[in-house]
Amino acid sequence: MWSLTMRASTSVAPPGAKTTMTLIWRLGNSWALRGAAPATSRATAAAIRRFIPIIPLPVDGVGRPSLRFIGRNAFQKGPSTVSETENVFRPATPRPAHEGNGMPQSGRTDGPKDPYLLASLHRGLEVLDCFGARNSWSLADLSTHLGESKATIFRVLHTLEQFGYLAKDAATGRYAPGLGLHALGAAAVRHEQLRWQALPPLQDLAESTGETVHVGILHDGVVVTVQIVDGTRAVRMHSAVGKRSPAHASALGKVLMAYLPDGEVDAVIAAQGMARFTERTLTTPGGLREALHRARLDGYAQDEEEIEAGLRCLAAPITDHSGRPTAALAISAPASRMDPARVAALVPQVKATALRISRMLGSPSMAAA
Secondary structure (H helix, E strand, O other), X not given: OOEXXXXXXXXXXXXXXXXXXXXXXXXXXXXXXXXXXXXXXXHHHHHHHXXXXXXXXXXXXXXXXXXXXXXXXXXOOOOOOOHHHOOOEEXXXXXXXXXXXXXXXXXXXXXXOOOOOOHHHHHXXXXXXXXXXXXXXXXXXXXXXXXXXXXXXXXXXXXXXXXXXXXXXXXXXXXEEOHHHHHHHHHHHXXXXXXXXXXXXXXXXXHHHOOEEEEEEEEOOEEEEEEEEOOOOOOOOOOOOOOEEEHHHOHHHHHHHOOOOHHHHXXXXXXXXXXXXXXXXXXXXXXXXXXXXXXXXXXXXXXXOOOOOOEEEEEEXXXXXXXXXXXXXXXXXXXXXXXXXXXXXXXXXXXXXXXXXXXXXOOHXXXXX
């Protein structure tokens, strides 16, 4: 077993003041936190420091450690400097008074105060977190576990039930995950499946063309890159997973919007606008609709220096198990290497790679192709 012993100075520091504590790794796999140096000789203290790693830790204004431990594996090796502790510890606020109820907490109630944190949503997510550890809960158990009143927890449970994220058993009154949570989980799995199943085809295309290739999805009217393989050429396009790009000005965005109903395209334009990035950026709904119509007919879309001067992209749709285009694959390169002849040669390669990924995702329409 791992044991923690924590000590702090008995004096109360002014609010916000920081003093120093030390973390000492002792024999028997036990750890001790100590504040003021123990009554021992300097020679003894020096001997201890020769064999035991010591880590300075900050202490809050009331003499409590202001850092918390985040896992047993973090203690396998004791870092010797303050900077090395950053990956082992993280700031935390004191736990609420109800923490000592003997039950494991959800782990989401601590952490630095965030002025943008929505308290009601935070509480709802805390409740949902509980269903990761136990499949069903009663109102009374959740109230005790989270240290909240039954009235508060009932309102949270009722709201989650109305949205389908939880289901209530009429016979027992217990709550369990609903179909809404299953749908969210399935969506997350699909995105992870897309990321990693797309990787080998992307690597093949990047190797054969020497250019950077990437996969993106349309999320809230913005293109988000979910996978990327850098090209092999010295001068190439650089991107990163998680990068967000305007849909109206990117090849990925245009090829994905090409398959949306008109109403959804209108919603994207209304929400995101049509900002100008270069002289070639489409800035009118009419011009964008014409480009979307052409992309749907051709089966691919282009970004002809519309986001960044000197950079061109070519994209084709990826369809999922339902046959709908839910992602797209693009190849990007400097405009000097993307003349009309090169684009014409790349189109079949990009479409073939998108088709390959679609087949891997079980697309029924693509499987028959």
